[in-house]
Amino acid sequence: PAGPGGVAVPRAGLKKLALPPDYSGISIPEKPKLKFMDKVPAVPKVQREPRRLRDIRGPSQVATDFTQGQYGILALGGGYLHWGHFEMIRLTIGRSIDPKSMFAVWRVPAPSKPVTRKSLGHRMGGGKGPVDHFVTAVKSGRLVVEVGGRCEFGEVRPFLARVAQKLPFPAVPVSRESLQEMRWEEEEKRLNNQNPWTFERVVASNMLGMRKYLSPYDLRLKGRYWGKFFLKHRV
Amino acid sequence: SPGQRPVPVLSAVPAAWLPALQLLRRGSKAVTRHWKAMHFQRQKLLALTEYLPPRPAVPPRCLPRRAPEGQQEDGYARVLRRQVEQTLRGSRMVAVCQFSSMADEDVATLRHFLRRHNIHVHFVLNEVVRPVLAQSRLRALLPLFVCRNILLVSPEAPAREMLRVLRGVPQVNLLGACIDDTILSRQGVENFARLPPLEVSQGQTVAALSLLSSQTSSLLQRGPAHLTALLDEHIRRLRGSGGSAGPPPGRGTGNH
Numbered sequence: 335p336a337g338p339g340g341v342a343v344p345r346a347g348l349k350k351l352a353l354p355p356d357y358s359g360i361s362i363p364e365k366p367k368l369k370f371m372d373k374v375p376a377v378p379k380v381q382r383e384p385r386r387l388r389d390i391r392g393p394s395q396v397a398t399d400f401t402q403g404q405y406g407i408l409a410l411g412g413g414y415l416h417w418g419h420f421e422m423i424r425l426t427i428g429r430s431i432d433p434k435s436m437f438a439v440w441r442v443p444a445p446s447k448p449v450t451r452k453s454l455g456h457r458m459g460g461g462k463g464p465v466d467h468f469v470t471a472v473k474s475g476r477l478v479v480e481v482g483g484r485c486e487f488g489e490v491r492p493f494l495a496r497v498a499q500k501l502p503f504p505a506v507p508v509s510r511e512s513l514q515e516m517r518w519e520e521e522e523k524r525l526n527n528q529n530p531w532t533f534e535r536v537v538a539s540n541m542l543g544m545r546k547y548l549s550p551y552d553l554r555l556k557g558r559y560w561g562k563f564f565l566k567h568r569v
Numbered sequence: 570s571p572g573q574r575p576v577p578v579l580s581a582v583p584a585a586w587l588p589a590l591q592l593l594r595r596g597s598k599a600v601t602r603h604w605k606a607m608h609f610q611r612q613k614l615l616a617l618t619e620y621l622p623p624r625p626a627v628p629p630r631c632l633p634r635r636a637p638e639g640q641q642e643d644g645y646a647r648v649l650r651r652q653v654e655q656t657l658r659g660s661r662m663v664a665v666c667q668f669s670s671m672a673d674e675d676v677a678t679l680r681h682f683l684r685r686h687n688i689h690v691h692f693v694l695n696e697v698v699r700p701v702l703a704q705s706r707l708r709a710l711l712p713l714f715v716c717r718n719i720l721l722v723s724p725e726a727p728a729r730e731m732l733r734v735l736r737g738v739p740q741v742n743l744l745g746a747c748i749d750d751t752i753l754s755r756q757g758v759e760n761f762a763r764l765p766p767l768e769v770s771q772g773q774t775v776a777a778l779s780l781l782s783s784q785t786s787s788l789l790q791r792g793p794a795h796l797t798a799l800l801d802e803h804i805r806r807l808r809g810s811g812g813s814a815g816p817p818p819g820r821g822t823g824n825h
């Protein structure tokens with residue numbers, strides 16, 4: 335409706351009363367809070383392991399989908415989580431959820447990969463340093479924690495976003511629907527890309543000898559990953 | 570749609586040969602904490618193979634916007650519409666007025682004064698009333714239902730009292746009315762209010778119809794009445810001219 339001077343006068347229409355959400359199929363497990371994760375595994379490894387940074391590189395094959403909960407934190411890059419991160423996650427989420435109506439579940443194992451450090455101030459050489467601490471490797475596309483129960487995404491998102499910001503890799507809070515939406519958008523982009531030249535095509539047929547400058551892993555990673563980083567804008 | 574699974578397309582390009590010499594001269598490993606500098610050729614390749622969004626010939630914002638799907642029928646709106654239908658059906662007079670914001674006590678006072686003359690005030694939402702009106706006989710009142718308005722309904726038609734009350738309230742302006750299945754504008758309602766009441770007009774109609782029949786008896790008696798008047802005048806003249814001797818001769822003729 336137009337007001338004086340042709341300006342539209344906003345009016346509130348009929349209030350649309352939405353039905354409350356249906357939480358009938360949701361059961362809260364016995365221990366709704368996050369389990370305490372050890373700093374060191376029960377049987378600590380004495381044999382020092384090589385660095386094996388390939389456990390950070392590329393997309394994750396495990397824990398990519400929801401199991402118990404409805405909302406979670408999705409990792410959008412690779413990295414290592416150590417005990418400090420675990421404690422931060424556990425305490426923040428434990429503080430923010432209501433144990434009577436919400437629950438949280440770990441989707442990453444306890445730290446088991448030993449990381450060595452040489453003592454400060456020494457020159458190179460003298461062998462590999464002793465084990466300093468243990469970490470868990472997380473690849474991009476993996477869920478870190480899952481939260482569920484009688485709650486909405488809007489209630490859960492603020493504290494999940496705070497936790498996600500403190501992680502050593504980029505992470506976002508997601509829900510089941512938003513993850514599906516994200517995947518569908520990616521697929522749409524891939525299908526309606528107007529560029530006839532794709533990274534995948536160039537690498538697979540080694541056009542212009544591009545593979546001289548690329549890694550054999552780029553066949554699999556298709557230009558979306560660079561080191562531990564996940565390039566979200568690339569198709 | 571998000572529900573459909575995309576089918577992977579097998580590429581038709583043949584498997585390529587591996588280069589003889591891998592480029593690995595400089596320092597850091599493949600996975601680093603910092604953002605590793607890319608080879609220029611790789612940068613060029615990434616720039617070449619960027620995502621290009623589709624550009625339709627007509628931009629979507631120039632096309633008419635479709636109504637959003639999935640709008641469920643609101644039960645509350647249905648109930649309100651049924652109430653409005655019942656009110657419209659059971660009332661002889663329906664007046665539409667434009668309503669500006671008033672203080673609550675003023676609204677209550679107005680309601681009280683109108684209730685005295687058996688006029689009920691209904692606040693209606695346009696989105697509820699418009700579909701009801703479009704299907705009823707009051708289709709002509711549809712253009713009046715923009716912006717804030719109220720309905721004054723009554724089982725009788727007290728137009729004069731309503732106008733008197735509304736004249737004292739500047740925030741409520743009468744737009745139109747439907748009285749006894751007749752759509753009236755504001756002027757029409759004022760004219761209707763100036764009409765005499767039903768009994769008076771009925772009496773006037775009866776009087777007008779029976780006027781001719783009431784004149785019949787006087788018409789019939791006019792001849793003899795005229796003759797009687799003439800004879801009486803004659804008698805008076807005879808008496809006045811000085812005592813007549815015998816009875817007037819006219820009496821015998823009057824009895825014929």
